[in-house]
Amino acid sequence: MNSTDLKTAFFIAYKxxxxxxxxxxxxxxxxxxxxxxxLMFVSGFLYGFSDGVMKSMIDxxxxxxxxxxxxxxxxxxxxxxxxxVRAEIETIPGVVGTARHYQLGGTLSYDKERDGNFKxxxxxxxGVTQSEEKNILTIxxxxxxxxxxxxxxxxxxxxxxxxxxxFGTKQTKDLGGxxxxxxxxxxxxxxxxxxxxxxxxxxxxxxxxxxxxxxxxTSEAESLLSTYNSAxxxxxxxxxxxxxxxxxxxxxxxxxxxxxxxxxxxxLSTVGILVTAFNLIAVIVSVISIIxxxxxxxxxxxxNAVSKRRQIGILKAIGIKESIIEVSYIIQSIFYSALxxxxxxxxxxxxVIPIMAVKPITMPFGDxxxxxxxxxxIINISSLIIAGILAGYIPAKIVAREDILKSIWG
Amino acid sequence: xxxxxxxxxxxxxxxxxxxxxxxxxxxxxxxFVALMGRSGSGKSTLLHQLGLLDMPTSGSVVINKFNxxxxxxxxxTRFRLQYLGYVFQEYALIAExxxxxxxxxxxxxxxxxSAKERAEHLLDLVGLKDRMNHYPNEMSGxxxxxxxxxxxxxNNPKVLFADEPTANLDTVSSEVVFKLFQKLNKxxxxxxxxxxxxxxxxxxxxxxxxxxxxxxxxxx
Numbered sequence: 001m002n003s004t005d006l007k008t009a010f011f012i013a014y015k016x017x018x019x020x021x022x023x024x025x026x027x028x029x030x031x032x033x034x035x036x037x038x039l040m041f042v043s044g045f046l047y048g049f050s051d052g053v054m055k056s057m058i059d060x061x062x063x064x065x066x067x068x069x070x071x072x073x074x075x076x077x078x079x080x081x082x083x084x085v086r087a088e089i090e091t092i093p094g095v096v097g098t099a100r101h102y103q104l105g106g107t108l109s110y111d112k113e114r115d116g117n118f119k120x121x122x123x124x125x126x127g128v129t130q131s132e133e134k135n136i137l138t139i140x141x142x143x144x145x146x147x148x149x150x151x152x153x154x155x156x157x158x159x160x161x162x163x164x165x166x167f168g169t170k171q172t173k174d175l176g177g178x179x180x181x182x183x184x185x186x187x188x189x190x191x192x193x194x195x196x197x198x199x200x201x202x203x204x205x206x207x208x209x210x211x212x213x214x215x216x217x218t219s220e221a222e223s224l225l226s227t228y229n230s231a232x233x234x235x236x237x238x239x240x241x242x243x244x245x246x247x248x249x250x251x252x253x254x255x256x257x258x259x260x261x262x263x264x265x266x267x268l269s270t271v272g273i274l275v276t277a278f279n280l281i282a283v284i285v286s287v288i289s290i291i292x293x294x295x296x297x298x299x300x301x302x303x304n305a306v307s308k309r310r311q312i313g314i315l316k317a318i319g320i321k322e323s324i325i326e327v328s329y330i331i332q333s334i335f336y337s338a339l340x341x342x343x344x345x346x347x348x349x350x351x352v353i354p355i356m357a358v359k360p361i362t363m364p365f366g367d368x369x370x371x372x373x374x375x376x377x378i379i380n381i382s383s384l385i386i387a388g389i390l391a392g393y394i395p396a397k398i399v400a401r402e403d404i405l406k407s408i409w410g
Numbered sequence: 411x412x413x414x415x416x417x418x419x420x421x422x423x424x425x426x427x428x429x430x431x432x433x434x435x436x437x438x439x440x441x442f443v444a445l446m447g448r449s450g451s452g453k454s455t456l457l458h459q460l461g462l463l464d465m466p467t468s469g470s471v472v473i474n475k476f477n478x479x480x481x482x483x484x485x486x487t488r489f490r491l492q493y494l495g496y497v498f499q500e501y502a503l504i505a506e507x508x509x510x511x512x513x514x515x516x517x518x519x520x521x522x523x524s525a526k527e528r529a530e531h532l533l534d535l536v537g538l539k540d541r542m543n544h545y546p547n548e549m550s551g552x553x554x555x556x557x558x559x560x561x562x563x564x565n566n567p568k569v570l571f572a573d574e575p576t577a578n579l580d581t582v583s584s585e586v587v588f589k590l591f592q593k594l595n596k597x598x599x600x601x602x603x604x605x606x607x608x609x610x611x612x613x614x615x616x617x618x619x620x621x622x623x624x625x626x627x628x629x630x
Contacts (some may be wrong), residue, residue, distance in 0.1 A: 004521040011518065019506035019545075314502045317463055318516050318561070319491025321484065404463045408502065 005324050012328035014314070016308070017335060025336075027270035030301050032340025032384075035296055037347045039289035039380050044348070044370035046282035050275045051371045052363060054268075059138045061210045062264040063099075065249060070258045078230035085256055086234055092251050094242035099136040100231035102127030106188040108163060108214065110175035119176040123163050124213045125186065127221020128152075136237045139202050139210065146180035146200035150340025154220040157184065157196035161203035162212040167303035169203070186214075191223055286380070293340075294387035301333055302395030312399055313407025322400045326393060337385050411569060411601050412460060413436040417469035419455055419624075429455040431624040438571075442595040442602045444611060447621035453605045454573055456621065460570040460603065462486045463495050474568045491520055495562030495627065497572040501554040503546040509533060509557045510542040517564045525564070532560035536590060552583030559590060563600070570594070572604040576611075588614045 001009075017025065034286055044249060058064060068083065070076040074190040079100075086098040108117045131150040134140050139158075140148040144167050148158050161167040165174035178184055180198050187193045196216065204211035222228055238248045249261055268275060306313070312325055360367035399407075412435075419430040429452050437443050445453040458464040458469060463477055471478050474493055481489060490496070503512045514529035522528070533542045536556040546554050551586045555575055562570055572591070576584035594600040604615070612618050612630075620628040 002521075004519070008515075008519045012513070015504075015506040015511070242482075310502075311504055311506075314498075314504060317485065317490070317496055317498075317502070319487055319489075319494075319565075320516075320519055324519070401474050405458060406499070 001323055001327065004060050005309055005321065006327065008320065009324045009327035009331060011334065012325070013331035019334060021087050023091070028336050029339045031296055031300070032293065032336055033343025033347060035289065035293035036341050036344025036380070037352075039286060039293065039350060039384065040344055040348050040372070040377075041177055041370065042285045042289060043282050043376065043380065045368065046278050046285065047376065048369045048371035049363065050278045050282070052368065053275055053278075054259060054264075056204075057268060058237075058264055060142070060204055061137065061147060062267045064240070064245060064264050065236040065238065065252060066262045066264070066267065067231075067234035067236060067252065067256070068260040068262060069232070071122050072258075077258060078225075078227055078232060079234055080230050082229055082231040082234060085131050085231075085259070088255050089234070089236055089252055092248065092255075094239045094248065096237040096239055097132075097135045097353035098237070099128065099133045099235045100218070102218065102225060102230075103232035104188055104216075104221060104224060106176060106186040107306045108159075108184055108186050110178045110182065110184045111181075112176050112178070119165075119174070121163060121173045122212070123160075125188075125221075126210070126213055126215050126382045127218050127224075128215050129218045130215075135212075135350040136235050138206070139215070142202045142204050143200050146198065148200045148202065148215070152199070152215070152217040154217055154223070155194075155196055156199045156217070157186075158200040158202065158215040159184075159198055160211050160213055161201050163214060164198065164201050167201065177305055188224055190224070194220075194224070201337055210349045286383075290383045290387050293384055294391045297337065297388050298334055299330055300336070301392045304332070304396070305329060305395045309402065309407045313402070313404050313409075316400070316404045317408065319321060322397075325400045326396045329396030330392045332391050333388040334385060337388030341381050411439040411441070411474060412472075412603070414460065415470045417456070417459060417471065418467045419459060419464070420453075429624050430459070430469075432469070432623075433624070433626055435500050435619060435626060437601065437603060439568075439601055440595070440599040442614070442616045443459065443589065443604070444481040444615040444618045445605045445621060446607060446609075446612075446618050447627070449607070451621040452624040453621045455624075457571055457573050457603065457605050460569075461494055462490050463496070485619045491516060492565060493568045495565070495567035495570040497555070497558050497562050497570070497575045499574040499577045501546065501558050501578075503554055503557055503561075504603075505546055508543050508545055509538060509549065509553075509560075512546070512557055513542075513560045513564055516561060520565055523566075529560070529564060533557070536560045550583070552586060554564070555579060555583070555587055556590065557596075559587070563594065568601060570600055570602045572602065574605050574607065576606065576608065579599055584611075586610070 054332055067079060069079050082100050086100065089095055089098055104127065107120055107122050107126050109120045111118045130152050144161055164173055164178040166177045175184065178198055180201060182198050183195055184198060185193060185195050245263055249263060253261055268400045315325055316322065356370065414433060414435045417430050421427040421429055433456055445456060447453045459466045466479065474479040476489065477490060478486065507515060509531065510529050512617055513523040513532055517525035517528060530542060533539055536559055538553060538556055541549060541553060576587050579587065588611055589602065595602055618630045619626055
C-alpha cells in the first residue's frame with residue numbers, strides 16, 4: 001500500500017464518517033465508550049482492591065522488608081545489636097525508616113464479671129517502641145477505643161478488637177468484651193505470667209494482618225525474653241519509587257549477609273492468595289471486556305459494511321483496490337475506538353472518580369479507589385485499538401471480497 | 411481496440427445457465443458501438459465480461475493489446491482504473507461524495523495531482539459546472555447519470571462501457587446522455603460500447619451488434 005492508496009483510504013473513511021448518520025455514529029461511540037469504561041472500571045477496581053490490600057498489609061503488618069535472625073550456619077533467636085543493624089540499613093538511600101519487633105506467644109485471660117469465669121484466647125504478642133513504630137506501621141490510625149501511647153508502659157497493653165471482643169467483631173474466641181481500663185493476664189509460652197491494663201483497642205479487618213495481635217512495650221518484651229538491644233524482626237519501610245524491592249533487598253543483604261530477609265510479598269499468605277486471585281480475575285475480566293468490545297466493533301463495522309455493500313461494489317467496479325477499501329474500514333474502526341476510548345476516559349476521570357471521592361465504596365482495608373498505572377492504561381488503550389483494527393478488518397474483508405456485480409445489484 | 415473470441419459464460423447452479431454461447435467480435439479504436447437485443451439476450455453479461463466486472467467461463471478478450479483474462483485480480487482492478495470507464499444503469503455514484511468528489515475520486519486513487527481540476531473540466535463538459543458541490547441525492551437522475559459519465563472519463567479510459575445508461579431516465583434526459591456520448595466519441599475519439607434496448611438510440615452510434623440467446627445474431 002503506497003501513500004496514494006493510504007490517502008484514498010483516508011478519504012473514503014473521512015467521507016463515510018462525516019456523511020454518515022450522526023445519531024448512528026453517536027450511538028457507536030457511546031457503546032464503545034461504555035465498553036472502554038467497563039474495561040477500565042473493572043480492571044481499575046480490582047487492581048485498586050489488590051493495591052489497597054497490599055498497602056494495608058504493608059502499612060499495618062509487614063512493612064516492605066522484614067529482617068530476621070540468622071539461620072545459617074547456626075540458628076540464632078534474635079537479631080542482635082539491632083541499633084547498629086538498623087542504623088546501617090537506614091543509610092541506604094530510599095529507606096524510609098525501620099522499627100524492631102519482639103515476637104512472643106501467650107494465652108490471654110480476662111474475667112469480665114470478676115466471678116472467676118475467665119475467658120481465654122491465644123494470641124501473638126508483639127513488643128514495640130511506639131515512637132519508632134508509628135513511622136513504619138500505622139496501627140495507631142485504627143484505634144476504636146483509648147490510644148496507642150508513644151511511651152507504652154510495661155504494664156500496659158494495646159489489643160486488637162478481635163482479641164478484646166466487641167466493636168462489631170465476630171470471633172469465635174475472644175475475651176468477651178474487654179475494654180480500655182480492663183486488666184488482663186497473659187501466660188507466656190515461657191511460663192511467665194503478667195497482668196496488663198488495656199490502654200487502647202484497635203480494629204483492623206484484614207485477614208492475615210496483625211488484627212488479632214496484642215502490643216506491649218519493648219522493655220517489657222526484653223524483660224520477658226531476657227535480652228537487650230535485640231529484635232525478633234526488623235521492619236523496613238522503603239520508597240519504591242526510588243528503587244525496586246529487589247534492589248533494596250540486595251543492598252541490605254550485602255550489608256548484613258548473615259541475617260535472613262523476607263519481602264512483604266512472601267508474607268502475604270491468605271491475603272497474597274486473595275490478591276493473586278483478584279489480579280487473575282482482573283486479567284480475565286479485562287480480556288472478556290476486550291473481547292466484548294471487539295465483538296461490538298465487529299458487529300457495528302459489519303452492519304456498516306453490509307449496508308455499504310453497494311458502495312463497496314461501485315468502488316471496486318471503478319478500480320479501487322480491495323486493500324484500500326479494507327484500510328478505509330480499519331481507519332473508521334480506529335476512529336470509533338479512539339473516540340470510544342476518549343469517552344470512556346471522560347466517564348472514568350470526570351464522572352466515576354469524582355463520584356467515588358464523594359461517595360466512596362468502603363472496603364475492609366479502607367475506601368476503594370480505582371488504581372491505574374500508565375502502563376495499564378496504555379495496555380487497555382492498545383488492546384481496544386488492536387481489537388478495533390481486527391474487528392474492523394475482518395468484516396470489511398468479508399464484504400470487500402464479494403463479487404462486484406453481486407455487491408452492486410445483490 | 412477490443413477483440414473477443416469465442417466468449418462463453420455459464421452461470422453455475424442446479425441447472426447451469428449458458429448466458430454467452432461463444433461470442434466473437436471486434437471493436438475498433440474510436441468506434442461507438444451499441445449492443446442491442448431482447449431482455450436475457452446476453453448483452454449486459456457480455457458488457458460485464460468486457461468491462462472486467464465478471465470472469466467468463468472461457469474464451470479470450472484482448473483490450474488495448476492486453477489479454478485481460480490472464481490478469482490477476484489486482485491487475486484487473488488496476489486495469490479497470492487505468493483503461494476502462496464504466497457507466498451503470500442506476501448511476502452508481504457514491505452517496506457520501508459530492509459530484510466533484512465522485513468524478514475526481516478515480517483520478518485521486520490513480521495518484522493524479524490534477525484530479526480536481528480535471529474533474530471540474532469534465533463536469534463542465536457534461537453541463538454540471540454549477541452542480542459540482544451537490545450530493546447525488548440533491549440531483550435528478552439525468553444529472554446523476556452525467557456525473558457518472560464524467561467519472562467514467564476522468565482517467566482517460568481506452569474504452570467507455572455503458573450498461574443501459576438511459577433505462578431510468580426520461581426521454582429528454584436520455585437524449586442528453588446519448589448526445590453527450592456522441593460528442594465524446596466525435597470530439598475525443600472515445601471508444602464507446604453501450605448496451606441499450608431503445609431502437610431510436612441507433613441513430614447515435616456507428617454500429618449496432620444484435621444479440622439473441624447469447625450469440626451475435628446480426629450487425630448493422
